[in-house]
Amino acid sequence: xxxxxxxxxxxxxxxxxxxxxxxxxxxxxxxxxxxxxxxxxxxxxxxxxxxxxxxxxxxxxxxxxxxxxxxxxxxxxxxxxxxxxxxxxxxxxxxxxxxxxxxxxxxxxxxxxxxxxxxxxxxxxxxxxxxxxxxxxxxxxxxxxxxxxxxxxxxxxxxxxxxxxxxxxxxxxxxxxxxxxxxxxxxxxxxxxxxxxxxxxxxxxxxxxxxxxxxxxxxxxxxxxxxxxxxxxxxxxxxxxxxxxxxxxxxxxxxxxxxxxxxxxxxx
Numbered sequence: 326x327x328x329x330x331x332x333x334x335x336x337x338x339x340x341x342x343x344x345x346x347x348x349x350x351x352x353x354x355x356x357x358x359x360x361x362x363x364x365x366x367x368x369x370x371x372x373x374x375x376x377x378x379x380x381x382x383x384x385x386x387x388x389x390x391x392x393x394x395x396x397x398x399x400x401x402x403x404x405x406x407x408x409x410x411x412x413x414x415x416x417x418x419x420x421x422x423x424x425x426x427x428x429x430x431x432x433x434x435x436x437x438x439x440x441x442x443x444x445x446x447x448x449x450x451x452x453x454x455x456x457x458x459x460x461x462x463x464x465x466x467x468x469x470x471x472x473x474x475x476x477x478x479x480x481x482x483x484x485x486x487x488x489x490x491x492x493x494x495x496x497x498x499x500x501x502x503x504x505x506x507x508x509x510x511x512x513x514x515x516x517x518x519x520x521x522x523x524x525x526x527x528x529x530x531x532x533x534x535x536x537x538x539x540x541x542x543x544x545x546x547x548x549x550x551x552x553x554x555x556x557x558x559x560x561x562x563x564x565x566x567x568x569x570x571x572x573x574x575x576x577x578x579x580x581x582x583x584x585x586x587x588x589x590x591x592x593x
Contacts (some may be wrong), residue, residue, distance in 0.1 A: 326473045326528055328444040330494040331549075336399050337444050338545030343402030345446050346380050349542045352530040354379075354438050357466045358586055360436050360525055365591035367392050369434040374456065376449070376465075377439025384414050387435070395419065415422035422448045424554070426456045428443075433457075436465040436489030441499050442545070450515035457592040463517060464589035469524070470503040476583040480540070481570040484550060487561045489505045492507055492553040509590050517590030524586055530580040536570040539578070 342350070361383065362513055365371065369391035375384035375507055378396030387394040388411065398404055404447035407416040419425050421436070434453040440446040453463045458506040472478040484490065502508045509520050541548050551562055575582045 328495060328497055330537070331496040332444045334549055335545050338548070339398075339400035339442070339477045340402035342545070343380065345408065346403070347541055348532065349539065350438075350544065351382065352542040353543075353583065354466075355382055356527050357437055357525060357587065358383055360523055360587045361391070361437055361466055362386060362521065364461045364587050365433040365435055365522065372430070373433045373435065374424075374431045374453075376424075376434055376436040376453065377442065377553060378407055378416065379403045379437075379439075379495045380467060381411045381414065381416060383413045383437050385414070387433075388414055392433075396425070398513045403477070408469060410431060422452060424452045424456050427457050429552070430456045431458065432461045434461070434463045436463075436469070438466050440465050441497075441502055443469060444497060446497075446502060447511050447515065448509055450517070454516040454592050459592055461521050461592045462589060463503075463512075463592065464587060466587065467502040467508070468500075469498040473487055473503075475584050476581040480547065480566065482564045483562060483569060484547075487558055488550055488554050489558070489561075490550065493550045494553075496546065502588075503586065505586070508586075512588065512590045516593050518593045519591040521589050522586055524584060527583055527585040529581045529583045530581070531570075531581070533555075534579050535567065536579050537566045540566070544593055548578050554570060 339347050373387045373392050373394040375396035378398045381396050384394035384396040395415040397417050399420050401418050404416045404418050441448050471481045533539055575577045
């Protein structure tokens with residue numbers, strides 16, 4: 326299945342959220358970057374591709390380690406923000422499922438919370454393997470599934486009870502890569518060996534009094550489901566989600582555990 330409508334909605338959604346990323350999504354995703362870079366076994370002088378780079382945080386962190394880093398993203402707004410944030414680095418609008426690079430071009434490819442936004446993560450892994458030199462490292466991150474995530478357990482329970490999921494465009498399974506066995510199989514099929522996985526105790530940090538409003542800016546998948554619902558259902562979702570998150574309130578907003586996984590492998 327191509328998931329064309331899903332891909333277009335994701336691209337448009339992240340383009341629209343580019344300026345707000347630092348105040349929302351990045352409060353969680355930047356926590357993963359040290360482990361992601363460690364999994365890539367970077368050394369000064371290496372060539373790194375930051376795949377689905379968003380505002381360029383992985384590339385920027387790698388460049389601080391004297392790595393030759395560049396980034397690509399399919400959302401033009403994200404590339405604009407990345408260029409402003411890291412003006413000395415190279416960023417381009419490009420599709421991770423069809424990378425505009427010759428084979429054997431990089432020593433490392435990193436993807437921080439990007440693969441589950443792709444219609445075909447397996448193809449993205451294959452593209453990563455193609456552009457890597459032999460012995461190069463690939464690493465990507467993924468949220469754990471709802472049965473292992475205090476955040477997503479509550480969120481998807483609310484969606485199950487209050488939303489009609491058939492109203493949203495068809496989409497690939499957001500948690501297919503949360504299965505270690507499944508992710509390892511895809512990596513092996515793409516040509517990676519020496520596979521490793523590391524679990525991180527990531528925390529969603531939501532600033533503000535209304536958790537629902539924050540989360541509608543945090544990602545794209547859930548807002549696509551919510552905005553497809555009738556107004557009465559949206560109101561019920563707001564009330565339910567805010568009530569469910571009340572136990573996680575802090576003086577500045579909310580803090581909720583949302584563990585993540587970092588997978589890595591070596592190109593054979």
